[in-house]
Amino acid sequence: SQQGEEDPQALSIQEGENATMNCSYKTSINNLQWYRQNSGRGLVHLILIRSNEREKHSGRLRVTLDTSKKSSSLLITASRAADTASYFCATDEEETGANNLFFGTGTRLTVIP
Amino acid sequence: SQTIHQWPATLVQPVGSPLSLECTVEGTSNPNLYWYRQAAGRGLQLLFYSVGIGQISSEVPQNLSASRPQDRQFILSSKKLLLSDSGFYLCAWRDRVEAFFGQGTRLTVV
Numbered sequence: 051s052q053q054g055e056e057d058p059q060a061l062s063i064q065e066g067e068n069a070t071m072n073c074s075y076k077t078s079i080n081n082l083q084w085y086r087q088n089s090g091r092g093l094v095h096l097i098l099i100r101s102n103e104r105e106k107h108s109g110r111l112r113v114t115l116d117t118s119k120k121s122s123s124l125l126i127t128a129s130r131a132a133d134t135a136s137y138f139c140a141t142d143e144e145e146t147g148a149n150n151l152f153f154g155t156g157t158r159l160t161v162i163p
Numbered sequence: 164s165q166t167i168h169q170w171p172a173t174l175v176q177p178v179g180s181p182l183s184l185e186c187t188v189e190g191t192s193n194p195n196l197y198w199y200r201q202a203a204g205r206g207l208q209l210l211f212y213s214v215g216i217g218q219i220s221s222e223v224p225q226n227l228s229a230s231r232p233q234d235r236q237f238i239l240s241s242k243k244l245l246l247s248d249s250g251f252y253l254c255a256w257r258d259r260v261e262a263f264f265g266q267g268t269r270l271t272v273v
Binding site for chain 1: 169197199204205206207209212222251253255257260261262263264265266267269
């Protein structure tokens with residue numbers, strides 16, 4: 051199953067601007083992760099936020115989590131052309147014992163130089 | 164360090180032909196292994212996962228099967244491919260939290 055939905059589906063910004071992507075999910079989670087995928091490649095882990103955390107930073111990345119709204123956002127500050135990629139949120143369902151990771155539909159980010 | 168290998172990178176197969184995609188992991192033991200499929204411009208659909216040798220769980224009914232003959236080897240197969248099997252297939256393994264992906268196989272069924 052796929053329980054995450056990213057918004058917007060596509061985002062185009064100028065280099066130097068900030069990019070914000072949102073993710074909504076359906077069930078209770080243990081943690082939420084964000085991944086990046088360059089075109090035609092595998093996914094790479096960016097950042098994880100646990101269900102008891104509200105905000106987390108890593109370099110130019112800032113992630114927030116609102117478990118009451120079942121939503122998360124990923125902010126990329128001072129974007130660069132190299133940030134062009136698709137970004138996915140992924141969740142662990144709290145009740146699932148199989149350690150499965152379910153991905154959202156992704157946001158395709160284009161940073162224009 | 165752990166690495167994951169997936170091959171081939173691209174594959175064009177006729178309808179009705181068999182399929183075998185292989186994935187191997189190095190640098191870890193008894194990993195949880197996963198096969199995902201990604202349709203063009205879409206998210207990842209979990210197809211199969213395995214928590215150990217010979218243990219396969221399927222998330223969705225389909226024309227595909229998976230096997231895990233060795234601890235660090237995960238194979239995705241089909242006896243007869245359908246046009247709808249086209250897509251980007253990704254193998255992944257997971258430590259307690261983070262998932263590590265192979266580079267993917269672009270399968271086109273013609």
